[in-house]
Amino acid sequence: MKDVIVYSTNSCPYCRQAERFLNEKQVPFQTIDVTEDDAMRVKLVEMSGQRTVPQIFVGGASIGGYSDMIALHQKGALMPLLEAAPTPPVGTPSA
Numbered sequence: 001m002k003d004v005i006v007y008s009t010n011s012c013p014y015c016r017q018a019e020r021f022l023n024e025k026q027v028p029f030q031t032i033d034v035t036e037d038d039a040m041r042v043k044l045v046e047m048s049g050q051r052t053v054p055q056i057f058v059g060g061a062s063i064g065g066y067s068d069m070i071a072l073h074q075k076g077a078l079m080p081l082l083e084a085a086p087t088p089p090v091g092t093p094s095a
Contacts, residue, residue: 001082002059004029007044011035014066015054021069027082058082 004022006029008015015031022029034040034053041051048055048062056063058081063069072078 001028002084003057004082005057006031007034007040007055007057008053009033009035012053018054018056018066018069021066021073025079059084 004027006015006018006022008019008031010033019029019031032040034044044053044055045051047057048064050062050065052065054065056065056069063072063081069078072081
């Protein structure tokens with residue numbers, strides 16, 4: 001399964017919903033709290049093009065926020081995406 005990272009803040013209800021959904025689906029993920037980290041928020045905008053949280057990355061690629069993840073799930077595309085061959089982290093040189 002590809003690595004899943006959820007960038008979130010303390011006061012974000014959609015972040016909690018995303019985490020709850022991933023837990024219910026038994027998808028392992030890492031949460032990175034950007035509440036007090038302005039530098040990471042700037043980097044997150046650079047990585048995803050979005051200012052809002054949550055921002056969810058699968059295998060190093062942004063899939064968007066909570067509603068984007070749910071839309072993928074409803075189309076039947078989320079689990080195949082998660083189960084695809086792992087991709088190297090962003091910034092990792094290819095062989």
